[in-house]
Amino acid sequence: MASKVVSFTLNGRETEVMVKPLTTLQVVLREQLGHTATKTGCRQGGCGSCTVLLNGEPVLSCLLPAEDVAGQQVTTLEGLTPIDGLHPVQRAFFDHYAVQCGYCSPGMILTTKALLDRNPTPSREEIVEAISGNICRCTGYTAIIEAVEAAAQALKGGQNGR
Amino acid sequence: MIVKDYFLPESLDEAVTLLAERGPDLLVMAGGTIAMMRMNEGHLLPDQVMGLRRVGLDAITINGKLSIGATTTLSTLANNESVPMLSQAARSAASWSLRNMATVGGNLFARNPYGDVATALLALNADLRVINRNGERVLPLADFFAANRQLEPGELLADILVPPPTGQTVYHKFGRRAYNTPAVVTIAAHITRDGDSVTAASIALNGVAATPVRAIPAEKMLVGQPLNGETITAAAQAAAETVDPPSDAVASGWYRQRMVRVILERVLTQIMEQEQ
């Protein structure tokens, strides 16, 4: 059971971890690197709380072996958050009460970021389709959809996120 | 989850060699959305796993036939408009993040009622190119399903070959939610008409058996007939009568059987109303 060294870029920084065979990226992020914004909801691919961006695309870290991301770019919510405040998407979620228990929020915010990077002016339907893999048990989604719309406006207005 | 070895071969050659050497104990995994989930749950406890993400089977090419590499993600297929029914089927599966990982090849192994792309591929008469260390063979998708998805030991699925559709296609995944939903039933139909008359009909149903299946009696009833209210109702009725769908958390067999009739009627009506 040979452990292996895996190098990848995490939130812009070169990162190296030693992993046992088939350890998931979720476990590496949370338990080895202390990046606990990435949540562990179901480990079945069904909740979206473990969403991270892999080369800018949303993926589920609970189903992704860490070795598979060697040499690639991983972004978590920690990487989105500027040192001195909030990313415009986070700000919009905050302002619109789109967070209750917060368990879905990291995944929702990263999915939103990926959506707005591709489509800066999504329709309501496009927003709904994009977030349909991120389950929210608390908010009833309305506030989240409004927050995504507001984030799109804010980013258009020049408050650039990374 | 305790796995002794995880291999990530960098080429198809390397992958089939590993598979030949290690034998059936080596679990093959593409996107991992089925395999990793079952391992996380403890339902699957392999000693050795081989991931296919780096073997280079993730391209879609057109050379007479459409050839879809087995590890092409559902997102890649969803964004490729060469066969609209296939991109639509890929888009109907799961969620954005899951489609970014799940593969077309893996979709052929998804348990009922999943297998959205598989259903569309069955309606399009797709073939599978299967490869082992000594060579390759081509296998009709229908035969693969009839054999309960068994490949020979040492074999990997390399590509899926899709002949260009000759007629009209309609894909309808009927689930309880608009997005990210398991299917109650999924129906993919490929109907060729000459003037008024149906010359070829291929109808695939999912959610009604352990694998996607063709609705052969309904297809036979349509060939040589015009599409109208009467023939459509009769074909939909025949399709419903010949299935005995399973019950699961999504729907009962009772309900699924009724929906085969209702949804097939809607699918065929849509084809009738479309311009040829």
Added chain:
Amino acid sequence: MGVNMTKVRGQGMAAINYPTGMNLGGDPSQALIHASTTGNFIISLSSTDLGQGLKTVIAQIGAETLGVPFDTVIIDTADTDTGPHCMGTFASRATHRVGNAVMMAANEAKKALLDVAADELEASPDDLELDGNGSIVVKGVPDRSISVIDTALAAHFKHGKTIAGRGIYMKPKSKVDPLTGEMDPDSTEAHACTVAEVEVDTETGEVKVLSLKSAYEVGQQVNPALVEGQIVGGALMGIGHALYETTNPYYPAIDHGPLNFSDYLMPGPAELPEMESVVLEFPSSNGPYGVKGVGEMTANCPIPAIVNAINNALGVRITTLPVTPEVVLRALEEKAAQA
């Protein structure tokens, strides 16, 4: 067969009374407050915030009662082993019970604070008031004041005193009158009424909730945005209970149960209806600042309203949950058989 011919609409209504708290063997929540050296107030609880915003409303209630800025109040709900006792976050009781306990604790802490300030300002505590901006002033003499921070520093390092308070709110157990059944199980009741509009496809049995329009009477709102969050979130849970969610789809056979998140069906963001709600405020007599509970009730009223709307659309009488498409088709078949 035209697809639209199979769609029928209906409207349904439901109204509920919803209790705040329930009859336990004595139902207490306790709170402790103390000031730090720098004049922040820490409210220690073992009540849990599940995301409904308890920490926010408790900080609001604490700040209001103390007379200090909201952002100088820190809620510590760290540990149910070591914190002051709380029965828990359920029965829509937390804002009511914990809020009352915090008000009592805050009043005691405020008195301790004013005693120290009175020494510092050489005034009587009765002549002092908090301005809500972090200062204690002599009533009518605005230039004779001391900041809360300086008061806290003085208490800690000059007077050797704590600025602290204890609070409890307990609803005693209500005995049932054996003859009449009369009892007093809850503390107060909130009210709601929902009108639902649905569209039912009579061929597939699918139900689409078109709109949910509700009136809520929840006592005094401490935080209207959080009340709105409860109402909207609860409405989607209500749709889930009404149409989707069950762990036993074909009871009593249990081998079809959903085994994972993708098989367990809940409504998603595409299944949201048009939603509108108005909130009426009739303060309760015993809640902190007149609050009532607005938690669980938000998932309840939509359920009978939706089922009534389905019954209205189809002319049937469905009485089981969830109303899956199969339940709709079976009810229609039964109706046809009786006709």
